[in-house]
Amino acid sequence: MIVGEQKPIQDIMSYVDGCERILLAGCHGCVTVCCAGGQKEVEVLASMIELGRKKRHQPCKITKIMQERQCDVEFLEELIAKAKDNDVILSMACAAGVQLVAENAGSMKVFPAINTNFIGAIHEKGVWGERCQTCGDCKLAMTGGICPITRCSKSLLNGPCGGSKDGKCEISPETPCGWQLIIDRLDATGCMDQYERILEPADWSKSRDGGPRKLIREDLK
Amino acid sequence: MSQTKSNLQTTLEAGKFAVTAEAGPPRGAKPEVVREKAKILKGFVDACNVTDNQTSVVRMCSMAACKILQEEGLDAVMQMVCRDRNRIAAQSDILGAASLGIANLLCLSGDHQVFGDHPQAKNVFDLDSIQLLKVAKTMRDESKFAGGKDVDGPPAIFIGAVANPFADPFKIQVPRLAKKVAAGAQFIQTQCIFNLDKFEEFMKGVRDRGLDKKTYILAGVIPLRSATMAEYMAAKVAGTDIPIAYIERLKGVEKKKQKQEGIKIAVETIQKLKEVKGVRGVHIMAIEWEEAVPEIVQQAKLVRK
Known part of the structure; x- marks a missing residue:
């Protein structure tokens, strides 16, 4: 899933500075699962903004709304309708959601309340780890189900580099060496x-390097 | 473009025990710094490497410093890392270097930028070191770019790579060397060697697969300047293995004499490395201490003609 975390409160406060009516929009999608932009986080952030503004003697009115998915235009109607009574939309969705809202918000300003960090997995409660860089050409079949592009700090397709020590990456003793993980999996699976x-150079044109990507499924149109 | 073989290639092909050194380029645009290093090393080495923004610290580019070394009469080995250039820039630099007569290319991944003075930088790693070897070899041998189009005047280059017998996982280091040889590595420079036992174990694996017959292996040697440096390297530098006995030995002599002791250790190491079957030369990395190289070469009785 997409993993995000709330931006520093002072950044958020600066975005909505001077706005009296704020529409604070949470999302039931990924950001709810990773506890960054769900119902609970909307309530907490609304209280923080209100409190901060009261302290500055610049009170504001916050309207809270939860959307099924801000990254799906089908679910945006209610949000856009409510926006009309506000000065600004503060979105707690991932960057895809924020952008889709912005694209549909006319002259209304839209700001993000979270940083979209990565596509990852939950390791344990409160801990997430990156798993995919969306290269568009999945290598997992060749590397024991561990992604070299994401898990190796240098995205080496023919690793490990000389900086692998005791299973850890040269960049930090906290970071597992992606290629140690790959080798362990190849070993465990008899491969x-x-x-x-030798894995050939990647075709990065399938990645973001080829320009902003679009997926069209004729069978679903 | 130079069609003649590099001095390093000629030396190795003639079966002579090769000696190479390393010159770190300056953190500024002063060519005289490189010229000074060249003057110290000339006559004592068969070729001299120029590092490519090592430890991710910005320095004069390897190609320019190599050109200066060549002007001073040294055979230069241009190091090229994958961190800072995509396949377009890498191939362009290979052509540029060859056109200047720089005839040795060493392909490396490159230290991660977190180590340097621009940790905010974006890294490239479009290719990895093995892919870069293959790209360089294909340009030279098949006159083809990575994209498939023809090279109009292939680069005459002697292509090398690095190996680290002390990196983990150990069991992968020989297969990894085999991949590099298959990709086109004609010579190999190893990480600095202090732990001779582990290096010998690595070399046994190399010989068992006949890799020492397919590539020229230059064993890496770093003279230690002080006990402090040895301790720092052992603790902080990824992929180095310095047995505690060496650190104790350096600590055992007074500070002023530690440099000399470091040179002694380097000479002893070289003498042992000369006896290791499959080792075809040494690569002396005297970091910002090029003056140590002539002394080591003389004491190890490796003086060039």
Whole structure:
């Protein structure tokens, strides 16, 4: 899923500075699951903004709204309708949601309340780890189900580099070496013979390097 | 474009025990710094590497410093890391270097930028070191760019790579070397060697697979300047293995004499490395201490003609 975290409160406060009516929009999608922009986070952030503004003697009125998915135009109607009574929309969705809202908000300003960090998995409560860089050409079949582009700090397709020590990456003793993980998996699955295959340079045109991507499924249109 | 073989290639192909050194380029635009280093090393080495923004600290580019070394009469080895250039820039630099007569290319991944003075930088790693080797070899041998189009005048380059017998996982280091050789590495420079036992174990694996017959292996040697440096390297530098005995030995002599002791250790190491089957030369990395190289070369009785 998409993993995000709330921006520093002073950043958020600066975005809505001078706005008297704020529409604070949460999302039931990924950001609810990662506890960054769900119902609970909307309530907490609304209280923080209200409190901060009261202290400055610049009170504001916050309207809270939860959307099924801000990244789906089908669900945006109510949000856009409510926006009309406000000065600004503060979105707690991921960057895809914020952008879709902005694209549909006419002259209304739209600001993000969270940083979209990565596509990742939950390790344990309160801990998430990155798993995918959306390269558009999945390599997992060749690397034991561990992504070299994401898990190796240098995205080496033929790793590890000389900086792998005791299973850790040279950048930090907290970071597992992605290629140690790959080798361990190749070993565990009896596929070590695959290690000596030279993986050819990636086709980054399928990644963001090829320009903003769009997916069209004729069967669903 | 130079069609003649590099001095390093000629030396190795003639079966002579090769000696190479390393010159870190300056953090400014002063060519005289490189010229000074060249003057110190000339006559004592077969070739000299120029590092490519090592530890991700910005320095004069390797190609320019290599050109200066060549002007001073040294055979230069241009290091090229994958961190800072995509396949377009890498191939362009290979052509540029070859056109200037720089005939040795060493392909590396490159230290991660978190180590340097621009940790906010975006890294590239469009290619990895193995892919870069293959790209360089294909340009030279097949006159083809990575994109498939023809090279009009292929680069005459002797292509090398690095190996680290002390990196983990150990069991992958020989297969990894095999990948580099398959990709086109004609010579290999190893990480600095202090732990001879582990290096010998690595070399046994190399010989068992016949890799020492397919590539020229230059064993890496770093003279230690002080006990403090040894301790720092052992603790902080990724992929180095310095047995505690060396650190104790340096601590055992007074500070002023630690440099000399470091040179002694380097000479002893070289003498042992000369006996390791499959080792075809040494690569002496005297970091910002190029003056140590002539002394080490003389004491190790490796003086060039």
